[in-house]
Amino acid sequence: MSADPSVILHTDRPAAALAVLKETHPDLTVHACDSYAALPALIGRAAAEVVFSVRFDGTPRYPRQALVDSPTVKWVSVGGSGTDHLGRWDPERLTVTNSAGVAAGMLAEFALGAMLSFSLDLRGFARRQQVRQWGGGRVEPIEGKTVLIIGLGKTGEAVAKRARAMGMGTLGIRAHPKPTPCLDEVQGVDALLPLIGRADFIICCVPLLPTTRGLLGEAAFAAMKASAVLIDISRGGVVEEAALLAALNARRIKGAVLDVFTTEPLPADHPLWSYDNVAITPHCAAVYDGWDITSVRMFADNLKRYRSGMPLQNVVNPERGY
Incomplete structure (x- = not known):
């Protein structure tokens, strides 16, 4: 946990998410990634410590191993409430939070x-x-x-x-x-x-x-x-x-x-x-206009806690899944 972590925004709408982080954390260098395929390499290049990630292109192709096995990633903030697409992770090494309540x-x-x-x-x-x-x-x-x-x-x-x-x-x-x-x-x-x-x-x-x-x-x-x-x-x-x-x-x-x-x-x-x-309906019951920005703002608030050494909110227990 550091006051100046390397952050990745992994979402299909990176411009809007970046605007939120620029407003709330203007001193941070934040990287954007809008594909599943590019995420593993970006994590390595950026030595990412924190990743905000949205499951925007289905579960089968989701790059879970790049997140849960990374030697640098310490916190994954999931853009939605479900975390089953991450499979299992070691809570001693990786903290996962979700955006429970956003929808x-x-x-x-x-x-x-x-x-x-x-x-x-x-x-x-x-x-x-x-x-x-x-x-x-x-x-x-x-x-x-x-x-x-x-x-x-x-x-x-x-x-x-x-x-x-x-x-x-x-x-x-x-x-x-x-x-x-x-x-x-x-x-x-x-x-x-x-x-x-x-x-x-x-x-x-x-x-x-x-x-x-x-x-x-x-x-x-x-x-x-x-x-x-x-x-x-x-x-x-x-x-x-x-x-x-x-x-x-x-x-x-x-x-x-x-x-x-x-x-x-x-x-x-x-x-x-x-x-x-x-x-x-095509798995869209939680998808309303602006949900993703609300989720990013929840992440930004949690990022303030992370940078100041405070306990994170919405930490997911991998055994319970919530």
Whole structure:
């Protein structure tokens, strides 16, 4: 840790990020990198100590080894909240922080919109409009429905706040249960199946970890109401896609809104594209205009702490993934 670290901004919008660092840390020399391929060499040339990095070109090509194995990099600041693309790292040698909360409000609004879309049958009305059909379909109130929020980080709590404002019952699952604002009931993962059977909407917003991979599988779908809707804003791999497809084919659930997938981009021949009761978005629920600048400003604030020797905020435990 030094007061004058060598810094790299690894993002597809380096000019905007550099402007923030020029404003907040005008004395630092900051290097920019807008590709995955160029990052390893730049880390070596710059003897980088600090790297702010955005996963802007997918996970498979992400240059994780250049970061986690570098002899000079001491701190990686992740531009989003998820860190699964970094794999494992040695916390004794490398500190990883994230930007948890940078998109919590947007993700919560996405989840609320997804619930309203089903309760108002907006997809059904859109289909009838295309064939100029008057009549059919019905709306129902969201008030009085029950939502189960799996994962109560900043996003989960933001979802709970909005659901409570809509008059919904709120249930929550978190690794270490504790009373949480806007939640009627919070339990541990071992209570997943009993709680999931009480929910009209299931919102998944946990990180992808060994303990959460496949968390929503065959048993979870079997426990859901036939009228339940799944909304996945977590990471691909938390929901077992084979179990989801089986549930959709057997009409064991009402439908799903999916923003994340095991393989991204979702292959054009993937069967999920063909369901009328499934809404697919391309891992964009957290991408709003200005999110990246907000994330860089969070990094800039943390960089002030780093340079002055203060503890960093949003440090990620590699065992927990958050």
